Every structure is written in structure tokens, then in C-alpha cells.
Amino acid sequence: MSLQDYTVTRSSQAARVAAVLGALALIVLVCAPWWAGRADMRLMGELFLYLALASLWNLMAGYAGLVSVGQQAFVGFGGYVLFALTMFGGLHPLAAIGLAGLLGALVSMPVAVLIFRLRGAYFAIGTWVIAEVFRLGFAQISALGGGSGSSLPVAIVKSLASKRAMRESISYWLALGAAVLVVGCVYLFLRSRKGLALTAIRDNELAAASLGIDIWRAKFTVYVVTSALTAMIGALIFLQKLRISPDAAFSVNDWTAFVIFIVVIGGIGTIEGPIIGTLVFFALRETLADLGTIYLIVLGLVAIVMMLRAPKGIWGLVRSRFDLQLFPLGYRVIAPKPEKEA
Template sequence: MSTPAVTRATRASRIAMIIAALALIVLALAPWWAGRADLRLMGEIFLYLSLACLWNLMAGYAGLVSVGQQAFVGFGGYMLFALTIFGGLHPIAAILLAGVLAAALSVPVAALIFRLKGAYFAIGTWVVAEVFRLTFAQISALGGGSGTSLPVGIVRSLADSRSGREALSYWLALGAAVTVITCVYLFLRSRRGLALTAIRDSEVAASGLGIDIWRTKLEVYVVTSAFTAVIGGLLFLQKLRISPDAAFSVNDWTAFVIFIVVIGGIGTLEGPIIGTILFFLLRETLADFGTIYLMVLGAVAIVVMLKAPKGVWGLVRDRFDLELFPLSYRVNTKQKGD
């Protein structure tokens, strides 16, 4: 007699988790086997991966297509400088507090921009980011329009040696990526995640089932804003210098992130990982060619959108029925003897 069994995990997902655990151990030991330049590059990769996962949660699941997330990247970076220079906080404590402040700030911002829909929402987020940029450009204590550098004493509070600081920055970036991916994964497997998936598939049907669409989207926006500010703080902890144009750069913190998610596969957890790998492979290969590098990125994005609208991972998933992060339910039929 056959009985249906509803499961999430698959053989492929179990193997993927084992490989991921082994890879995490190897990456955690990188300060002992990688060079200083490699550590900085890998740290940057982890932080971009974190930004991509957060943007994907908003756009791919909540339908909040923002082109202004650089607002919270820059906010997190500036809070790092302000809280350490004027508040006397340790840089790590300042970064965590920046996330809390960003979460609080995102509530009135959401109350304003959630009144907009579709393209108007996207434009609204960009306008908010520009307001942030212009505001911080007027703060002379933080360097105004030219920016400022993190004082040497604050930098040395991280570690006594330069190699120690490089290793700490790397571990913080790696920890941020692991934390973001884990939190997004657990959120999507929860009841809130199920509601979010229902909203993505059909807001009308989700509303009919009693799901509070506005509140669910607000929760996603607040959480992603907080994490984005933390990532922003970590980014500028690596750079040690900040300016309004760098902190609120739409190209660096939003356009490239959108490119990563689109080519990887929007609405999947695997997509941002694949997209980040492809983006950095292209960047490191073509960066010396100047504007040709940006032209190639644009061409790749166009080709992927035309040939694989679901992204590279969407193409792989449809062809081989793979899911490395077990989010969806599967019904298996098991033979059960009397």
C-alpha cells in the first residue's frame, strides 16, 4: 500500500549542505592560507552576496523592487563613523547599533513610499536615497561633500596589527554572509515566509486568505533595511574612508546588486550565490578594459533576461529539478508493506 509523504529536503539539498559546511570551514581558515589581497576580495564578495540576498528577499519575494537600497548602505557607513568618532563606541558595536537605527528609520520611510506602486515605488526609493545623500553631504563634522577618514585610534581598536585587522574584517564579512543567508532561509521556511510566498504568487489570493499584505511587506522592508545598514557599516569598515558619493552610489550598491540577482535567478536563494560568483568572475576578468567591462555586463544581463528570464539558476532548476535550499514541499510516494 502506498502512502504519500510530504518532505522538503532532497538528496541534492543534503549533499549541498554537507559541501557548504566543509566550504565554510575552509573559508573560516582563509587568514592562514590566503594573501591580504585575496582576503579583501573574498570579504567584498561576501558583502555583495549579503546585499544581493537582501534585495532578492524584497524584490523576489515581497515584490518591493527598490532602486534605493544605497540609502541604508550609506546610512550604515555614516553611522559607523559618527558613532565611533563622536559616540566613542567600538566599531563593531557601532555597526550593530547602526542596524537598529536603520530599522527604526525605515518605518517612517516605508509609511511614505508604500503609498506608491510599481515603477513609482522604485523611483520613490531612489528619491529617498538622494535625500539621504544630500543630508549627509551637509554635515560638516563628517567631512561634508568631501567625506572623512576613520581616525587611526579607532582603526587600531580593532586589532593591534594590520594583519589582525584584515583577518577580523574578513571574518566579519564571512559571518555577515552566513547570518544573512541563514536568516533569509529560516524566514522563508516559517509561516511568515509562507505568507510572503503567497503574496508573491498572487496578492489578491493572499488577501483573500486573510494575510495582512501591508504588514508582511513592512516587516520585510524593516528587516532588510537593518541588515543592509549593517552590511554598509562593514563595507566602509574595510574602506576606512567615506564620502556621500561613495556611500550612496546607486551603481555600486544597487545596480550591481540587481545585476547579480537578475542573472543568478530572482526569487530563489541559490540565484544570488550564482549571480555573485558570475559577477566577480566578469569583474576580475574584464575590469582592466574600462568601459568595455560595463558594456559586457549589460550585454550579459540582456542575454540572460532574453534566454533565461528566471536566471541561470532558474534554467538549471527547471532542467534538472534541483533545489539546494529546500523551501518547497514535495510529495513522495513510499511503498509500505502490511
């Protein structure tokens, strides 16, 4: 048996089967306006947006080591930019969503230069402080409702579509598209050379630096890109809600705590983890939401048990037991099958 008999590949049978099933599921989800009710579409739209936020936070924390507790800054920023550009700039909501992402990237650059001076817990606290600065700043803008917030004018809402059913379908498709775009971009990025460098930084930052990897630049790129996409997701969130206020836009519970819960439960540092975590979170929320504060207590207990019993999350348990990778990133060496003796 020689080295030529071995095969080096990234794909696997499980990944190919998952790709086929994922394509079929995507077709079914695209057709949801013809088979799902309005309430179901709103729920699925919210699920897709949380999946996008969780995937972006996972890219930062799970791969770049940037544990932020202030990403609600860019969720709220994107929402307020949407309202400002449509109400005062006369832009179509779809154009405003794209511009919100661009402005989010521009704003994140000086923010990154500032908070990258901090490390560990100080970095996490710094991101939260930045989010509070954003909240207090937007609360002072009287044209956008100040501390009480503002609603999106009817004329702007109808610019998406004249009929309510079509507007809800468009909002649903935008949320689905955002989730597919974010997961796809994260997957392709991690398979690139920059993604390989990011994985090296995650595994051993000192060793990565000794190999010539520019750690600061890699983290800066990830922070700016995730902030831009988070701002776009924030614009989509408040386009669906049709109303915005500082407390809702910059809520640490809604846009950071729940997102961290999703990633921790599913499996940090994996692409599959946020998908599984989002499904688990919404299953718990829909089952226990009527219990009031008990619902939050249960979420906390689940998170504590998972961190103690399975620090790598649900997908970490599955992968360690069955060696499955639905989104293969690295190369694998496959040994040839032994020949049967005559």
C-alpha cells in the first residue's frame, strides 16, 4: 500500500446528502407563501433572522476569538438607518437595507480601532459600552422619535407592495435570503485562505503569528464584515416590525443574549451549531413562552447544563460520536479499503 493509494478530499457522503436535502428544503421554504399561514411565515422569518445573527456572532467569537456582548449596537444602527433613509432620504426600503450595511461597515472601522486595544473580558465590556453609547445617541434624535421611538409611515410600507399579503411574502423572502446569504458567505469564507488563517488564529494565536499571519488585520476584517451584515439584518428586523425605539433596537437580551444562547447550545466554532441552536431556541420559546419568567429560568438552566455536560454544544456531541461534517472545511485523508484475501 503506497501513498498514492490514499485520497485527500474535503467532501464526504454525509455532506453530499446534506447538500441535496438542504436544496430540497430551500425549495420548500421558498414556496412557503403558498402553503403556510401568515403567523407561520412571521415565525419562520424571525427564525431566519436569528439564524443569520447567530452565524455572524459565531464567526466572530468561535473563529476570530472576538467575544462581543454589544452586537446589538449594529442591529439598532441598521434599524435606525433604515428609518432615517426611507423617511428623510426618500430611498426605497430595499436600497436603504443595502446602504445600512455599507454605513455599518464604515462606522465599525473606528469602533474596531478603539476596542481592539482591549483584551478578553475588557473587550466584551467595551463592546457593551459602545452599544450603550449608540442607544443613548439615537435616543437624542427627536426627528426619529427620541426615547419613545417612531413608526414607519404607511406610504413607505406600501412601497414594498400595495397588498398586505405580498408585503408579508417579500419580508419572508428577504429574511430567508438573508439567512442563506450569511450562512453561505461564512462557509465560503472559512474555506478560503483567509478562513484557514482565521482557524489557525482560533487554535493558537501565538503560533499563527509566528507563521506570518497578520492577526490584527484578520480580526479587523471579520469585525467589519460581520458588523456590516449585522446592520443589514437589523434593518430587515425593523422593516418587519414597522416600529423602532432605542430600548427595542439596542436590546442586549433580544439581539445578544439570545444569540449567544443559540450559539452555545448548538456548538460554538461550527457552522452547523447556530442552525441547530436556532431550532432548539425557537422550540423552547414556542413551548415555554406562556410561562413568563419561568421561560427565562429554563433557558438559563439549559445553557448551564449544556456548558457543564457538553461544552462543545449539541453538534459537538454529534460530531465527536459520529464524525459528521455537513459543512466540511478542512481536508481529510481517506485510506484505501483493504483488499480481500483470495
